[in-house]
Amino acid sequence: MSRKLVHILSGLLFLASWPIFSTSTGARYFASLVPSLNCLRLVMHGLSLVPDDGLIKSVTRRGNPEELLRGPLFYVLVLIICAIVFWRESPIGMISLAMMCGGDGLADIIGRRFGALKIPYNQQKSWAGSISMFLFGFLVSISMLYYFSAFGYIEFEGVWTVKRVALISLVATLVESLPITETVDDNISVPLASMMAAFLLFGY
Numbered sequence: 448m449s450r451k452l453v454h455i456l457s458g459l460l461f462l463a464s465w466p467i468f469s470t471s472t473g474a475r476y477f478a479s480l481v482p483s484l485n486c487l488r489l490v491m492h493g494l495s496l497v498p499d500d501g502l503i504k505s506v507t508r509r510g511n512p513e514e515l516l517r518g519p520l521f522y523v524l525v526l527i528i529c530a531i532v533f534w535r536e537s538p539i540g541m542i543s544l545a546m547m548c549g550g551d552g553l554a555d556i557i558g559r560r561f562g563a564l565k566i567p568y569n570q571q572k573s574w575a576g577s578i579s580m581f582l583f584g585f586l587v588s589i590s591m592l593y594y595f596s597a598f599g600y601i602e603f604e605g606v607w608t609v610k611r612v613a614l615i616s617l618v619a620t621l622v623e624s625l626p627i628t629e630t631v632d633d634n635i636s637v638p639l640a641s642m643m644a645a646f647l648l649f650g651y
């Protein structure tokens with residue numbers, strides 16, 4: 448359970464902290480300091496340069512250090528890329544993080560608890576998980592966009608925005624449901640699909 452809370456909360460708190468940074472051009476890099484240090488930590492422990500059982504337990508599924516270099520490393524890289532590339536000027540990064548942390552994170556928790564009924568083309572994923580992914584990806588994205596629009600960084604254009612976010616959430620959910628997890632980590636496929644869909648639909 449704590450591994451999933453890390454998955455959900457570390458990214459969402461990072462995203463929610465963006466408004467506290469200044470308007471200077473260096474702010475996005477300064478904000479990326481924390482995930483960058485985490486990135487370094489994952490690489491060091493992933494290569495077993497320094498042992499850290501607590502870290503390994505808190506983010507990996509099977510408990511071997513090399514796992515840190517896959518899902519968890521991609522996760523922090525996505526945090527850094529979203530901050531540096533999109534920052535507060537575009538809804539793309541906000542939505543991508545909401546889908547990866549909120550959507551995928553909650554889908555994992557709910558899927559494990561209520562996911563007896565699997566989806567037809569992937570025995571690893573369940574209806575409960577996919578429906579939660581869609582719902583929470585959508586709700587967390589909408590909340591984040593609303594939050595950033597309240598600070599005046601982006602514009603929340605009512606139904607226009609809601610419809611687009613619903614479509615992006617559907618794309619992210621479909622990609623997450625595909626039986627490709629062995630080849631592409633969900634921590635890459637979900638944010639990447641969300642970024643592309645958001646770029647096509649929002650255009651900035």
Ligand SMILES: *[C@@H]1O[C@H](CO)[C@@H](O)[C@H](O)[C@H]1NC(C)=O
Nearest residue numbers: 450454506518519522633634
């Ligand atoms: C994604 O990253 C989180 C946070 O580091 C980690 O707990 C999770 O296992 C990763 N997911 C996958 C599918 O590797």
